[in-house]
Amino acid sequence: MRDHRWQLAVILLAIATLGGLILIIPPKQVQTHNILHHLFFLPLIASGMLFDWRRVVLITIWAAGAHAPNLWITWDRNPVRAADNAAEFATFSTAAIITGVFSERERRQRKRLEETKRQLEEVYQELQQNVEKLRRAERLSAVGQLSAGLAHEIRNPLASISGAAGILMRANAPPADVEDCLQIIQAESTRLSRLLTNFLEFARPRSLRLQPTELGPLLESVIALAGHQAAAAHVLIECHVKPGLDLVQCDPEQLKQVLLNLMLNAVQSSPTGGVVQLRARREGFRLILEVTDEGRGIPPELRERIFEPFFTTRENGTGLGLAVAAKIAEQHEGSLAAFANDAGGATLRLELPLREVPAS
Incomplete structure (x- = not known):
């Protein structure tokens, strides 16, 4: 004015x-x-x-x-x-x-x-604040769900250990019961250790260590590790690798962890005499790794939920194996998904980008 x-x-x-x-x-x-x-x-x-x-x-x-x-x-x-x-x-x-x-x-x-x-600008600022509040709420909700899931998974082994310890405290406990209780304590302790290890791997995944990796030997080591459980379950493992995948850029330890988890799940889901197939091929600039079993398959309504933390359809499962595998796939800028196959079982497909391998 x-x-x-x-x-x-x-x-x-x-x-x-x-x-x-x-x-x-x-x-x-x-x-x-x-x-x-x-x-x-x-x-x-x-x-x-x-x-x-x-x-x-x-x-x-x-x-x-x-x-x-x-x-x-x-x-x-x-x-x-x-x-x-x-x-x-x-x-x-x-x-x-x-x-x-x-x-x-x-x-x-x-x-x-x-x-x-x-x-x-006011609306944008308000929207930013609401988005941040929503993110905090989502993080708190996720923490709450993880905590509830972890508490639920820990409760059963602790109850078993507590019951076994109560029997051991009796002065007149039969030797056979003492042996059974010690086995229960050892088994449940191992289960708790595996649960906490998987939880830490999910909650605090280590950073990627990309390096040129020979895919063939890596797949052979996965098959060798899963072979003991497959043999005990009388399940046959087959591996099919398409040409052109000699050397890939990835984190070999994490990739081996994902594939081993998928293979063990497939073996556990397969009937006696069933076949688990591990296939690798290239599609454009993507590496496709598939693990197929001949089990009962995964219902369509559960194919997304199986990657949620602590969700499991097995009595002794921790519900963290596939969640960790999906997170590793995400770290590699890839994806992990479940599909039905012609044999009536499930196919877990891991897709990873084919990065350029540095010249040695």
């Missing part, structure tokens, strides 16, 4: 100065009066750019009063020129008023845009 007052004062002073010069300068200096006449255009247009059209009209009236002596002096000497000057001044005034109209519209539009921008 104060700036507008100064601007108005400067424009009025400029017009008054031009009018004063017209009165001071002798009429015979026609060229000078002609220049002063055209200089009126500057404050008029400036007023149109700075103020609304109503104020421009008042400034135009003020300018007309200041310009009147010029017209009067010119009329005595050259009426035609005076009429031209009057027409030019009317044109100046009209141009100033029109400029004031458009300038006012532009200022209103700018004000609306600024108000809209301010509102959008």
Whole structure:
């Protein structure tokens, strides 16, 4: 507002100065009066750019009063020129008023845009705050679910250990019961250790250690590790590797962990005499690793849930193996998914990007 007052004062002073010069300068200096006449255009247009059209009209009236002596002096000497000057001044005034109209519209539009921008910024800030609150709520919810799942999984082994310890505390416990209790304590302790190890691997996964890896030997080591359990369950393991996958860029230890988990799950799901297949192939710039079994399969409504922490369909499962495997796949910028196969069993498909192997 104060700036507008100064601007108005400067424009009025400029017009008054031009009018004063017209009165001071002798009429015979026609060229000078002609220049002063055209200089009126500057404050008029400036007023149109700075103020609304109503104020421009008042400034135009003020300018007309200041310009009147010029017209009067010119009329005595050259009426035609005076009429031209009057027409030019009317044109100046009209141009100033029109400029004031458009300038006012532009200022209103700018004000609306600024108000809209301010509102959008407020909405954006509020949205950011709500998103952050939602993320915190999701993290708290996830922590709560993990804690509840961990507590549930720990409760049963602890109950078994507590019961076995109670029997051992009896002075007259039979030797056979003592042996059974010791086996229970050892088995449940091993189960708790495996549970906590898997939980830590899920909650605090280590960073990737990518390196050139020979895929064939890695798959052979996975088959060798899973072979003992497969032999005990009378399950056959087959491996099929398509050409062109000699060397891949990956974290071999984590990839081996994922594949071993998938293989052991497949063996446990397979019937006696069943076949578990491990297949590897290349699709474009993706490495596809599939583990297929001939078990009962996974119901469609559970194919997403099996990757949730502590979700398991097995009595002795921890529900963390596939969750850890999915997280490792995500670290590799890949994916892990479950599908049904033609044999009625399940196929777990691991897809990983084929990164460029550095030159040795």
